[in-house]
Amino acid sequence: LSTSLRNNRAAVLAATAALLLLTGVALAFYWVPNAPIEGFRQRIFYIHVPVALTAYACFGWAAWKALRLLSTRDARYDLESYTAVHMGVIFGILTLVTGSIWARTSWGVWWSWGERQLVLFLILFLFYSAYFMLRYSTEPGPRRANMSAVYALFGVVLIPVSFLAIRLAEGLIHPVVFDRDVGSNLATSQLVTVIVCFGGTLALAAALYTNELLGKRLDAQLRELREALT
Amino acid sequence: MTYLSDVAALARKDLLLELRSRDTVPAMLLFVVSTLVVFNFSLPADSRDLAAYGLLWVALVFTALLGLLRAFMAEREQRVLDGLVLTPADRSAIWLGKCLAVLVFLLLAEVVALPAFHLFFEPVDATVVAAVLLANVGLAAVGTLLAAMAAASRARELLLPLLFLPLVIPIVVGGVGASIDDEPARYLGFLVLYDLIFAILSWASFEYVVTE
Numbered sequence: 082l083s084t085s086l087r088n089n090r091a092a093v094l095a096a097t098a099a100l101l102l103l104t105g106v107a108l109a110f111y112w113v114p115n116a117p118i119e120g121f122r123q124r125i126f127y128i129h130v131p132v133a134l135t136a137y138a139c140f141g142w143a144a145w146k147a148l149r150l151l152s153t154r155d156a157r158y159d160l161e162s163y164t165a166v167h168m169g170v171i172f173g174i175l176t177l178v179t180g181s182i183w184a185r186t187s188w189g190v191w192w193s194w195g196e197r198q199l200v201l202f203l204i205l206f207l208f209y210s211a212y213f214m215l216r217y218s219t220e221p222g223p224r225r226a227n228m229s230a231v232y233a234l235f236g237v238v239l240i241p242v243s244f245l246a247i248r249l250a251e252g253l254i255h256p257v258v259f260d261r262d263v264g265s266n267l268a269t270s271q272l273v274t275v276i277v278c279f280g281g282t283l284a285l286a287a288a289l290y291t292n293e294l295l296g297k298r299l300d301a302q303l304r305e306l307r308e309a310l311t
Numbered sequence: 312m313t314y315l316s317d318v319a320a321l322a323r324k325d326l327l328l329e330l331r332s333r334d335t336v337p338a339m340l341l342f343v344v345s346t347l348v349v350f351n352f353s354l355p356a357d358s359r360d361l362a363a364y365g366l367l368w369v370a371l372v373f374t375a376l377l378g379l380l381r382a383f384m385a386e387r388e389q390r391v392l393d394g395l396v397l398t399p400a401d402r403s404a405i406w407l408g409k410c411l412a413v414l415v416f417l418l419l420a421e422v423v424a425l426p427a428f429h430l431f432f433e434p435v436d437a438t439v440v441a442a443v444l445l446a447n448v449g450l451a452a453v454g455t456l457l458a459a460m461a462a463a464s465r466a467r468e469l470l471l472p473l474l475f476l477p478l479v480i481p482i483v484v485g486g487v488g489a490s491i492d493d494e495p496a497r498y499l500g501f502l503v504l505y506d507l508i509f510a511i512l513s514w515a516s517f518e519y520v521v522t523e
Binding site: 151204205207211214218219220222223224227228230231232234238239243245246247250 | 469509512
């Protein structure tokens with residue numbers, strides 16, 4: 082019974098995600114007015130920014146689970162932290178892709194080192210890819226769980242430090258040519274659309290997370306059973 | 312007081328080992344000088360003055376990486392770490408001792424690297440030296456923790472650069488900024504901030520990396 086309840090939770094989350102994302106995209110296309118300079122194509126903002134925020138949320142969630150693991154030494158937090166990092170990396174890649182498309186449509190280049198968010202996500206992508214390397218090359222067990230947790234905690238500290246570093250480097254290595262400070266003066270319609278889309282991506286991440294965790298737990302149980310049989 | 316004497320004993324052990332075997336420091340010295348020579352041929356003649364400072368920082372980070380690759384070699388081969396964890400000493404003392412040893416190796420490499428850079432490329436002023444000294448703390452602190460992680464994995468030498476480089480990008484930013492900007496104070500301040508944050512974090516979390 083508990084398994085079917087958990088299954089339902091993933092389904093409810095997935096339905097919420099679909100509903101919110103469809104509403105968000107509809108709002109972004111039909112309700113929000115065209116941006117003054119960039120025009121219609123600026124609407125990728127309503128996917129790009131929520132996806133980026135969701136990636137941060139996933140990394141934060143992973144660090145929280147890592148902290149719980151280190152304080153309680155309960156092995157289940159290891160799997161939860163790992164799954165959260167996994168989701169964070171997926172949304173991080175999506176951020177890089179959507180950001181790259183946005184850069185292409187508005188400035189004609191696929192990559193700009195002047196774009197803070199993109200550079201930060203590139204660093205985070207490299208950092209969290211190494212997390213997978215660390216996990217895959219270490220024997221499973223409490224020590225691997227501890228190391229992964231410590232690494233996940235480093236990640237969440239690295240985010241603000243890297244952001245500060247990128248801001249410092251910006252004025253230095255390449256002058257700021259493009260200003261995309263949309264966040265400072267959002268109209269109500271824009272704000273509502275961003276919030277709806279953010280809710281959608283967050284629900285999507287939660288649905289994927291629940292589903293993935295369920296699969297991984299089943300996998301672990303199956304392996305235990307198989308070992309018990311042989 | 313016992314904590315500090317533990318740290319001193321552990322750092323002394325590493326330095327004594329290096330003094331007798333001469334495994335790491337000569338390799339770091341040779342590496343950093345050959346890197347600078349390679350840079351001489353990879354820089355176009357008219358881009359020298361500013362670009363050279365950036366390459367100095369690349370050379371320093373990779374030299375630190377080379378030293379860190381060997382930091383836990385003896386511990387792993389002789390299974391010393393298990394013994395150290397069993398002693399009544401605080402686990403973070405192991406980190407601090409190793410960190411100090413790495414710091415000394417780095418300083419020795421820089422005693423050669425900075426004059427060589429001054430001779431081959433651009434002048435090294437007090438600001439650059441200050442930035443290098445500050446960066447050393449961060450490199451040694453983060454590097455020691457990650458080296459302990461990498462030593463516990465199967466991939467070892469392969470894993471450490473992957474873990475290390477994304478984490479030290481802020482050090483490179485701070486270091487390069489302090490070297491070439493007219494107002495280096497905020498870059499030096501940033502390096503201090505980085506050192507504080509990551510030294511405390513590494514110090515506090517080392518215990519979890521070496522225990523189960």
